[in-house]
Amino acid sequence: RAAIKDFALGKGLMVALLAGVMSACFNLGLEAGKPLAEAAQAMGARKLFVSLPATLMVTLGGFVTNAVYCLYQNGKNKTFGDYTRVDRKILINNLVFCALAGVLWYSQFFGLSIGKSFFTEGSIIMIFSWSILMSLNVTFSNVWGIILKEWKGVSNKTMWVLILGLVILVFSTFMINF
Template sequence: MSNAITMGILWHLVGAASAACFYAPFKKVQRWSWETMWAVGGCVSWIILPWTVSALLLPNFWAYYDGFSLSTLLPVFLFGAMWGIGNINYGLTMRYLGMSMGIGIAIGITLIVGTLMTPIIAGKFDVLIGTPGGRMTLLGVVVALVGVAIVTRAGQLKERKMGIRAEEFNLKKGLLLAVMCGIFSAGMSFAMDAAKPMHEAAAALGVDPLYVALPSYVVIMGGGAVVNLGFCFIRLAKVKNLSIKADFSVAKPLLIANVLFAAMGGLMWYLQFFFYAWGHARIPAQYDYMSWMLHMSFYVLCGGLVGLLLKEWKAAGRRPMSVLSLGCVVIIIAANIVGLGMAN
């Protein structure tokens, strides 16, 4: 396995670790509605940071985006909006299925859809099934799904042992939302593929290869921002017990703390895709769709490891922890299989 591929896999791991930890600062927010908290964090991650980073990278911010036709930008924006719909469905999936079942189904579906549909749409599926390296990467996807399934089972055992249930368990509604989440969340993978002309234009302007994907986030995350912020503001305006005015009327010290914690959560959410871009830049072009598989499987891996470090599994007993450990090992094996496949 080449050093470039190894570094690509490691950067995907760093990004996934940030994704697994991003909600920790949000848990510190007090006396705010979820909608206000999500909107403040979202403004940081989907608007402020992508625009700021792009302004620092590009020699002429507006000229760069003016150089693209609507036919280039619109698919990138719409796939970003698709990803934004997946974000909303993700939260609702947890509500009706619980964390373990929700994550397992949603992540499993988005891993498959985001990884395999990209080469199919691009007419490159023969790379997967027609070459030894392609078949090995495909094997890595299958092994990753097995790892996700094992980690999901560990979570179910933990929840059963600790008596944890979804707040409004509804299998029928939850499964529908999980499938929708899995499909729509893959929009980020599709958006990155559609944004390749933007990456090439950034490279032509002298932007470092590690950063060429970042200017496209202005458009991708702009699509996600429209969906997420629209959802939050509509609920804040229409739901009786929600009020953004009331949320911002809390005591000044608490208001400042809430804004800072929400902004920190937004920063960590953005950093997952900052490092995703770094990892994506190190993956060979013919296998760049594997970035999504690495990101999603590492997200599950890091979520389990963070739970262990925070001692969330201590009261669950030995069996759930053993199953979780097995699942994490399987995901690590999957990443190595994919890495070896890309090196062939």
């Protein structure tokens, strides 16, 4: 019931819309980083790794933006002390899992960059590689959510809508090849 009390459809839709736009901006940042890739290739980097400097720059920009916003929220809510008020073991656990999440998140773009090195520039698969990656993110995160029982307590109708949405997402990913 507490979750229902905090439900705000308008805010949720705005966050989803902003997340979609920012995701597209991330991809635009990677595309704008092509001169970095060309410079890396000119310096002798293997084709497999040439887009990684741009990926690092874009993710670093995202990190700085998020860090500044988090620090702003900490100041506004006077919650800086929350980091040290927890047991040391919990703090270390949180930091380790935070770092692990960051490494895993970055590795998806590492994989995307490596995968793109095998495709011809302008090919259908190259054009849709970003949408395929985002579809995989949504699919796997929701499947893990189901496995870890994060969807526990929702109605059967909600589960069926989720599953149908995932099936449509997976199907649409394969449709681009036809």
